[in-house]
Amino acid sequence: MQKISLFLFQHKNSTQIGIQFKYNTDILDHLKKLETVKWSRTYKAFYLQQSKENQQLIFNHFRKINCFIDYEKLKENKPLKTKTIAHNVLKLPSLTESYQEEINRFKKWLTQNRYSPNTIDTYVEVTVFFLRYAILKNVTEFSKRFIEAFNYDFVVVPNKSISYQNQCINGIKKFLQFKHIKVEELAIKRPQREKKLPTVLSKAEIKQLLNATTNLKHKTLLSLIYSAGLRIGEAINLQTKHIDSKRMLILVQNAKGKKDRYTLLSETLLVLLREYYKQYKPKEYLFEGQNAEQYTSASAQKVLQHLAKKVGIKKRVTLHTLRHSFATHLLENGTDLRYIQELLGHSSPKTTMIYTHVSSTSIQKIKNPFDSL
Structure with a gap:
């Protein structure tokens, strides 16, 4: 019997049920029949939001293909803490209702401007962090100095990648464009990416x-x-x-x-x-x-x-x-x-x-x- 391990972790301000198993295409295809299942890069696991209904849903779903379900870690009821460095350093608060509505409108605006789904997800994600940082600092007007402070605290201190820093800059600039906010020239220089050669197979x-x-x-x-x-x-x-x-x-x-x-x-x-x-x-x-x-x-x-x-x-x-x-x-x-x-x-x-x-x-x-x- 194939073993399915379940555990709890914190993600997006709520507790999730993590689902892990040794790679198997049959199990993977069967799991994806659950429309609400998502993938976490951080925990290298699929997950559903924690609830008794979802827990029972997982049990019933995997029993259909005769899997052994290890749920000992669910009994402990101690969710793993989010691994994201930025969260640990800054302890960002949740979005307010008004900011959440702003994010929804921003996402709609990006969609109307025909940005790709991946670009939309990236810009929305970094903008959410930016607004949560604004709540933390009790800031309502986005000045040049404040944006530079966010870049330092959120990107430089946690040693985020150069690629991620560029994504943050792009996302914030698009959000300011959406809000019709003009900010004087930012002193954030776009760092050059490392010129790594691609891996090639013979x-x-x-x-x-x-x-x-x-x-x-x-x-x-x-x-x-x-x-x-x-x-x-x-x-x-x-x-x-x-x-x-x-x-x-x-x-x-x-x-x-x-x-x-x-x-x-x-x-x-x-x-x-x-x-x-x-x-x-x-x-x-x-x-x-x-x-x-x-x-x-x-x-x-x-x-x-x-x-x-x-x-x-x-x-x-x-x-x-x-x-x-x-x-x-x-x-x-x-x-x-x-x-x-x-x-x-x-x-x-x-x-x-x-x-x-x-x-x-x-x-x-x-x-x-x-x-x-």
């Missing part, structure tokens, strides 16, 4: 990963991402009508930057896709989970990490690693950088240029002076 490692799975859906999805250089969001949004087998192209619609583009359709992948289609018969999306809903990026990422561990790849492998590997292998095969830019959907050639730094072709041609000593 062709042999890609082959190892794909050969390690007997699940046709998993193999087809990962093969598609690599062979077409897709982002995971682009892959799970594909429909059968987007596969043009006559022209051997894949249409990627409404990708990053709200742009459409074409990318390559591999002949080997086409054979795999036809076999996959006959077996799974997808209805709307090319890749679907249980009950014909859209397949999730979290499920795909779990599959890849499991395979990487299985074949012994020590590099930090993500779904985006397959896209990086596609671009690097094209470059090493002599494909012009401009074509790679088009296939990846990069708006600037500077973004694509990073693959010249990870390609081994030119470096391998250089004779090492140590060899001639």
